[in-house]
Amino acid sequence: MKNNNLIKFIICNLLLSSFYVNAQKATLEVDAAKTITKIQPTMFGLFFEDINFAADGGLYAELIKNRSFEFDKPLMGWEQPNTKRSSLNKESGSAAPIKIAANNTNFCRVEINNDKGYTLINEGFRGMGVKKDAKYNLSLKAANEKNAIKKIIFQLIDKDQKVIGETSIVPKSDQWTNYTSQITATQTEAKAKLKITFEGTGTIDLDMISLFPEDTWKNRKNGLRKDLVQLLYDMKPGFLRFPGGCIVEGRTLSDRYQWKKSVGNVEERKTKMNRWNVEFSHKQTPDYFQSFGLGFFEYFQLSEDIGAEPLPILSCGMACQYNTGELAPINELDPYVQDALDLIEFANGAVTTTWGKIRSDMGHPKLFNLKYIGVGNEQWGPDYIDRFKVFEKAIKAKYPNIIIVSGSGPSPAGEHFDFAMKELKKLNAELVDEHYYESPKWFRENAGRYDNYDRKGPKIFAGEYAAQSVSGANPNNRNNWECAFSEAAFMTGLERNAEVVQLTSYAPLMAHEDAWQWTPDMIWFNNLESHGSANYYVQQLFSTNKGTDLLSITKDGKALTGQNDLYASAVKDINSKEIIVKLVNTASSASEVNIDLKGAKLGSKGTIIRLESPSTQDENTFADPKKITPKQNEYKITKGKQELSLPAYSVTVLKLKMI
Numbered sequence: 001m002k003n004n005n006l007i008k009f010i011i012c013n014l015l016l017s018s019f020y021v022n023a024q025k026a027t028l029e030v031d032a033a034k035t036i037t038k039i040q041p042t043m044f045g046l047f048f049e050d051i052n053f054a055a056d057g058g059l060y061a062e063l064i065k066n067r068s069f070e071f072d073k074p075l076m077g078w079e080q081p082n083t084k085r086s087s088l089n090k091e092s093g094s095a096a097p098i099k100i101a102a103n104n105t106n107f108c109r110v111e112i113n114n115d116k117g118y119t120l121i122n123e124g125f126r127g128m129g130v131k132k133d134a135k136y137n138l139s140l141k142a143a144n145e146k147n148a149i150k151k152i153i154f155q156l157i158d159k160d161q162k163v164i165g166e167t168s169i170v171p172k173s174d175q176w177t178n179y180t181s182q183i184t185a186t187q188t189e190a191k192a193k194l195k196i197t198f199e200g201t202g203t204i205d206l207d208m209i210s211l212f213p214e215d216t217w218k219n220r221k222n223g224l225r226k227d228l229v230q231l232l233y234d235m236k237p238g239f240l241r242f243p244g245g246c247i248v249e250g251r252t253l254s255d256r257y258q259w260k261k262s263v264g265n266v267e268e269r270k271t272k273m274n275r276w277n278v279e280f281s282h283k284q285t286p287d288y289f290q291s292f293g294l295g296f297f298e299y300f301q302l303s304e305d306i307g308a309e310p311l312p313i314l315s316c317g318m319a320c321q322y323n324t325g326e327l328a329p330i331n332e333l334d335p336y337v338q339d340a341l342d343l344i345e346f347a348n349g350a351v352t353t354t355w356g357k358i359r360s361d362m363g364h365p366k367l368f369n370l371k372y373i374g375v376g377n378e379q380w381g382p383d384y385i386d387r388f389k390v391f392e393k394a395i396k397a398k399y400p401n402i403i404i405v406s407g408s409g410p411s412p413a414g415e416h417f418d419f420a421m422k423e424l425k426k427l428n429a430e431l432v433d434e435h436y437y438e439s440p441k442w443f444r445e446n447a448g449r450y451d452n453y454d455r456k457g458p459k460i461f462a463g464e465y466a467a468q469s470v471s472g473a474n475p476n477n478r479n480n481w482e483c484a485f486s487e488a489a490f491m492t493g494l495e496r497n498a499e500v501v502q503l504t505s506y507a508p509l510m511a512h513e514d515a516w517q518w519t520p521d522m523i524w525f526n527n528l529e530s531h532g533s534a535n536y537y538v539q540q541l542f543s544t545n546k547g548t549d550l551l552s553i554t555k556d557g558k559a560l561t562g563q564n565d566l567y568a569s570a571v572k573d574i575n576s577k578e579i580i581v582k583l584v585n586t587a588s589s590a591s592e593v594n595i596d597l598k599g600a601k602l603g604s605k606g607t608i609i610r611l612e613s614p615s616t617q618d619e620n621t622f623a624d625p626k627k628i629t630p631k632q633n634e635y636k637i638t639k640g641k642q643e644l645s646l647p648a649y650s651v652t653v654l655k656l657k658m659i
Contacts, residue, residue, distance in 0.1 A: 025592040025643065028555050030570045032579055032658075033599025035549040037499040039571055042238035042309055044543035045505045047464060048299070049245030050290060051276050051518055052511030057125030058525060059510070060294040061225040063136070063211040064122050064194065069106040070271035071289050078108075079121040079193075100141060100176060100207055103261070103270035107141075107207040112149065112198050120196040121157075122209070126514040127191030129527025130156055130165070135214040136183045137221070141207045141267075144171035148202020155195040156183055164189055171204060182214070190527045208267050218305065222266070224298070227530045228510065231523055232306050235536075236544050239309040239503055241374070241463060242299045248313050248377045249320040251275050253328060256315045259343055262295025263358060269295060275320075276517045282475040283517045297359065300347060300368045310347065311405070311503075313374035314340050316387045327383055330390065337394045344370060344399050372403045378435055378464075380409035380416035385423045392427070405431045405461055412436040412449075425457050431502065433463040440467040440486035444586055447489050448561040450497035460500050464507035465490075466520055466535070479520040479533035481628055481649060482616035488538045488651045489562065489584045492569040495542065496559060498550045506539050513622065524622070531625035534618070537611055538651060541630060545580050545609075545653050547571030553581065566591055566646075572600075572658075579656040585646040594641040595654070603657040606635040612650035 048054065056062065065077035100107065112118050130136065138154055149171055156165035165183040185192075194211060198204070216223035217230075232240075243257055250256030261270050269292040277288040296312065303310035317328030317336045328336060342355050347370035349356030359368070375391040376384060388406055395402055406429045409416040417434075424432050436442075450460065467483035470476045487506070494501045510530075511521035522536045532540070553560065553570035560568040565587035571580050579600060585591045609632045620627050637656055646652055 025594045026555055026564065026566065027594045027596055027641070028553055028560070028568060030579065030581065030595060030597045031552045031599055032572060032597055034552065035572070036552060037550050039495070039498050039546050039548055039550055040238070040502045042503045043495070043498065043501075043546045044235075044237065044539065045239035045241065045308060045311075045503055046232060046235060046237040046509060047241040047245070047505035047507045048243065048509050049247050049507070050243060050274060050294075051245065051247070051508050052521060053125060053288065053515040054508070054510045054512075055294045056289065056291050057515060058512055059224055059228050060291075061212050061216050061223060062291070062293055063124050063128040063213075064209055065125050065287065066122075066289070067210050067291070068104050068208050068267065068271065069108050070104060071287070072273060074106050074108075076287055077123055079123060081119050081121065082117070101265070101268040103268050104207065107205050109203060109205050110198065111203050112201045114201060117197050122194045122196075124193060125527070126512065127527055128156070128193060128211070129190050130185040130188065130192045131528065132185055132188045134185050136165070136185065137212050137214050138167060138181045138183060138210070140169075140179055140209040141176050142171045142179060143174055143176050143205040145174055145203040145205070147172065147174065148200050149198050149204040150200040151198070152204075153197045153199070154181070154183065155197075156185055156189075156192050157195050158187065158189045159191045164192065176207075183211070188528070222293070224294070224302065228523065228525060229302070229305070231530060231532055231536070232302075235306075235540050237306060237308045238543070238546075239311045239372070239505075240299070240303040240306065241311040241313060241505060243296075244313065245377060245464075245507070246320050247275060248315055249318065249379070250315070251320055251323040253315070253317070253319045253326045256319065259296045259312070259314065259339065262292040263297050263346070263362065266293050269293070280473070280475075280517050285515060285517065288515070296343070296346070297362050297364070301364065304368065309372060310368060310370055311372045311374060312343060312370075313377055313405070314343065316376035316379060316384065316391060318376060318379045318384060318387065321379060330386060333387060333390050337391055340373060340375070340391060340395060341398055344373065344395070344402060370402070372405060372431070374405035374407075374433065376407050378407050378410040378433070380420060385420070389427065403430050405433050405463075407433045408435075410435055412438070425454075429458040431461050432458045433461045435464040436462075437464070437466055437468050437472045440469065440482045443467050443486040443490040444562055447493035447567055448559070449493060450500050451493070451559065451561075453497065453500045455499050457500075459502045462494060462501060462504040464505065466506055469520065473518065475519060477519040478617075479524075479535055479619050480616060481534050481613045481618045483520060484534035484538045484628070485584060485586055485611075485649055485651055487535060488542070489567040489586055491538070491542050492567045492582055492584060493561065495546070495550070495569040495571065495582070506535060526622065529622060529625075531620055531622065533620050534611070534613070534628040537629055541609065541611065541651060541653055542582065545582070545655070547573040547578075547580050549574060551579070562586075564591065566593070577658045578606075579658060581654045581656070583644070583646055583652040583654065585648065585650050585652075588648050590648055591646045593644050593646060595644065596641050597656070601659050602637050603659045604637055606637050606657050607655040608633050608635040609653040609655070610647070610650060612647045614649070616649060
């Protein structure tokens with residue numbers, strides 16, 4: 001019996017000894033006296049691509065789908081519930097009256113054979129989101145032959161056909177004339193439609209039928225959706241990369257994104273099919289087109305609004321290599337190169353220049369102060385390098401201060417990546433764009449990816465990345481918490497290597513709940529609401545706390561890249577006079593740490609901001625949009641080491657005030 005008690009005593013002591021060893025706090029040393037490098041203002045930014053109905057049906061606040069009847073099927077989006085009474089025909093511009101613009105050749109000819117209430121209904125983008133008491137600005141062009149139609153009635157209707165807002169116009173001319181009115185919604189409805197009826201008999205031509213909320217971002221007429229821009233603004237992004245992405249390349253060269261077709265009068269911008277229309281068999285979207293109401297002028301203006309450097313990406317004469325891979329011959333690259341030179345003039349040219357005048361005429365005589373331009377999206381191989389050389393030579397000859405972004409292909413490793421990096425390094429490339437859509441585990445394991453990159457080599461733009469919960473381009477990917485905190489772990493490595501990494505952005509940026517093609521996405525929206533994913537709040541935490549100076553943070557003299565599931569980075573902000581430490585615990589249990597700060601005198605108070613959730617599968621949803629959001633509290637600074645408990649699966653930002 002005594003022996004049994006002795007054994008129990010020994011086991012107890014061993015367990016207690018093990019407990020005390022495990023409970024010892026990890027000491028992290030922060031050297032605030034020495035700046036390793038300056039943090040670029042562009043360190044954390046945004047990447048926008050028109051995928052998942054992000055532009056038309058999303059950020060661009062237009063509620064009417066196919067407003068100018070320019071889709072491949074000109075009446076797509078339009079319903080005619082009582083066609084027996086009258087007819088509607090798509091007319092080419094050859095019929096009277098003349099077409100509105102060279103790129104707007106179709107209009108809708110309505111023939112009213114009797115006065116029994118012919119109806120035309122627009123379904124919107126998976127419906128129209130309207131809010132009670134909100135005002136919606138209606139506009140259209142009409143040519144009323146012989147003034148036969150006496151009135152056009154416009155009604156918002158809900159899913160049960162109940163009228164929830166109404167207005168009318170009286171068309172007074174047989175020539176194309178602009179008409180405007182306003183509808184006030186009497187109830188909130190996510191799936192409203194616009195119903196049009198006519199009084200009188202005869203023929204009337206219609207075009208550019210448009211409906212915008214009056215309450216847009218900065219109250220701009222026919223502008224951007226306010227709640228979505230607010231989410232972007234709240235990120236305090238360093239840059240905005242646009243318009244893509246594979247949108248830039250096109251499936252063929254003929255359907256690549258051509259920026260010149262996206263500026264000028266909106267009614268003169270040529271509608272085209274969105275390349276994501278048929279890309280994925282899991283989500284065919286035959287009604288996905290680009291009106292270019294959100295075009296390059298609006299992208300530049302948006303960048304300015306949210307305080308971000310504009311970063312446009314242009315075609316390099318190579319169609320998407322996952323599709324046709326069509327090449328513009330080297331000796332036929334002039335138009336593509338000229339597009340790049342003209343874009344710089346559009347952004348930075350005086351109002352006396354050709355493209356500077358166009359910018360000024362659109363309402364922005366002030367320069368957009370463009371500093372960056374991207375050549376190609378994620379092309380690969382010798383054909384890309386050959387074309388990049390042509391662009392680089394021409395751009396630098398005329399605009400030597402413009403920073404040119406090159407690409408390393410679609411993957412973070414492998415033959416194509418290795419070839420691109422080798423060749424771009426030979427060319428002394430300024431900024432190389434790297435993309436990675438990988439598993440959460442990959443992100444955790446690659447937090448030290450840039451530790452050994454050549455400090456004298458090209459700077460890095462992590463232009464597209466996101467953890468994939470299942471696999472790349474899989475429709476079952478989720479914006480779950482494991483993906484988000486794994487990205488946070490990786491981002492400490494991006495920040496810790498700010499000598500090399502100068503721009504970073506999650507992708508894709510946003511998705512419509514009913515019309516997405518790709519998951520996961522940083523921001524989700526429907527016709528009425530929007531919310532940030534857990535990934536959004538990780539990005540926001542880093543972006544709004546990026547600081548100005550990179551500091552060293554180590555454990556036993558080594559950077560924290562996942563030892564004991566702990567990751568960390570540290571910066572100083574000379575403007576707010578703060579030391580900012582970012583800590584990510586990816587373990588399933590809490591972690592205790594001491595922060596030993598040298599080289600700075602601290603005040604008595606600081607701030608602690610934390611993102612956490614108990615399950616790796618948790619995510620923000622429309623039902624619970626704030627499930628994973630930052631919680632901020634005052635932190636009492638102690639003398640000596642700062643002691644912290646990091647909860648399981650957590651991202652912590654500790655801000656210590658200096659004196």
